Amino acid sequence: MTLDDGPPTLAGMDIEELKSRYLNLEFDRKDFRIDPQRAATVARLSGETRAECIDPDHPEFTVPHAYLASLASGRHLPIDFPKLGGLPIDGGKAVRCFKPVKPDQTLTGRTHLHDIYDKSGRSGRMIFLVSRMELHNAEGELLATSDSKMIIRERS
Amino acid sequence: MSISSVDQVEFGTELGPWKPDTSIECTSAFAEAVGWGRAARFSDHEAARAEGHAGAMVPGIMGMGFLTTLIRTWAPEAIIEEIDTVFRAPMIADEAIEVSAVVTDIDEDERLVELDLTIRNDAAETRLFGTARLRFS
Numbered sequence: 001m002t003l004d005d006g007p008p009t010l011a012g013m014d015i016e017e018l019k020s021r022y023l024n025l026e027f028d029r030k031d032f033r034i035d036p037q038r039a040a041t042v043a044r045l046s047g048e049t050r051a052e053c054i055d056p057d058h059p060e061f062t063v064p065h066a067y068l069a070s071l072a073s074g075r076h077l078p079i080d081f082p083k084l085g086g087l088p089i090d091g092g093k094a095v096r097c098f099k100p101v102k103p104d105q106t107l108t109g110r111t112h113l114h115d116i117y118d119k120s121g122r123s124g125r126m127i128f129l130v131s132r133m134e135l136h137n138a139e140g141e142l143l144a145t146s147d148s149k150m151i152i153r154e155r156s
Numbered sequence: 157m158s159i160s161s162v163d164q165v166e167f168g169t170e171l172g173p174w175k176p177d178t179s180i181e182c183t184s185a186f187a188e189a190v191g192w193g194r195a196a197r198f199s200d201h202e203a204a205r206a207e208g209h210a211g212a213m214v215p216g217i218m219g220m221g222f223l224t225t226l227i228r229t230w231a232p233e234a235i236i237e238e239i240d241t242v243f244r245a246p247m248i249a250d251e252a253i254e255v256s257a258v259v260t261d262i263d264e265d266e267r268l269v270e271l272d273l274t275i276r277n278d279a280a281e282t283r284l285f286g287t288a289r290l291r292f293s
Contacts (some may be wrong), residue, residue, distance in 0.1 A: 036282070041189040046221025047176045053228065065239050066221035070190035092286070093217055094240035 013084070013127060019116050027078035028111040032071050032135075036103035042067045056103050063101040069093040071109055072133040072146040078113065084127065084152045091128065091149035098138045101135070107143065109127055109133040114147065124154040160219045160233050162292040165259055171230045171271070172256035172276075176222045179216050180249040186218045198249070212246035219284040222255045223273050229286060233271070234290040241273065241286035252278050257288070267292040 036056030043053045043064045052060040072093070083152035101107070118125055129150045135143050175253060184199035195202035197213055204212040220241050227236055247253055254276050261270035270289055275284040 006212075028170070032227070035166060038189045038191075042186065042221060045177075045182050045186045045189065046218065046224040049226075050232070053225075065224050065236060066217045069217045070192075073192070090196060090243055092240070092242040092284075093220060094286075096238040097219070097236070100235075119166070119203055122244075147240075151245060 013082075013118075015116055015118055015127070018082075022078055022081060023116065024112050024114070025078070026110050026112045027034050028109075028133075030109045031113075032107045032109060034067075034101070034103045034105055034107060036061075039063045041069045042070075061103065063103055065097070067097040068097075068101060068135065068144050068146050069142060070093050071107075071132070071135065072111070072148045076111075076148050076150050077129065077132040086127070086152035089151040091151040094147040095144060096147075097144045099141065102124070103145050105137060107135045107137060109135055109146075109154045112143055126154065129154040157228065158216050159231050160292075162264055162269060164264065165231075165262050165269050167262055169259040171258070173254035173276075174222075174226055174256070175252055175254055176225070178247065178249055178251060178253055180212050183212060183214050183218065183249040186215055186221075189255065190215070190217070201249070210246060210248055211251075212249040213217065214249055214253070216243040216247075216284065217243070219243075219247060219253075219255075220286075221290070222253075222275065223257065223286070224257050225282075226257060226272065227290065230293055231269075231290060231292070233250050234292050237268075237289050237291050239273075239288045241284055243284055243285050245281065247275065247277065247283045253283065260287075 036106045040054050040056045048054050052058045111133045115130040118127045131148050187198040201211045241266050257271045257273045271288045273286040
């Protein structure tokens, strides 16, 4: 079955065709104002106590990874992506930092589908969708990436 | 004990376990801080159960936050270049969890250290696991 054969179902999903159609194409772009106090609150509620982690005025303060991960909590799939019909699960988050992310600046998040794969187990087949948001500063430098993993479990 | 350079790191070193504050006041405030508002699934046990959950949950990314705190307390001067977490099962607010990590690889030439990460509940069930890569200066 291909995507042109009518409404797709998880059982007949062609992973390779999905990859060829959707991987590495930017489908969302959004600006974020990094609020220093909110970033510091995230660090404090994560158990941090050191000034460089919870005081946004500290010269070494950087935006915590968990806050960067939260920026990718919006739309994870292209608007024309097929309805998968399964039960979506938040499979996890990953953050990779290339440069320190300072607060009180506007970042631009550019999101694309980074990977699509499936696994079969005793509970049936699951499709894994990894969307990657690239976070750029006003000068266009890539500061970090934030991955969101969505798992679609085949209905039994 | 905290460390400051890669040559102080030993393969197999264990970080933690550490029991962070998972009170519903904290999970609720965390959700609000990241812009999710007072979502019931993080701030109200009864409302979360009505939505089909076992109770109000600890946000998965809060688990990531606990892990980065554990790492940065151990190695304050290292940079966490990458952290990758898998949300295996929900963590429930007001229930104790244990956050731990173990050193799995050391590259002294590149000053890199890799860690395996785990969060377990009181029943020793893994709720979240992952990996992290640190770079020392």
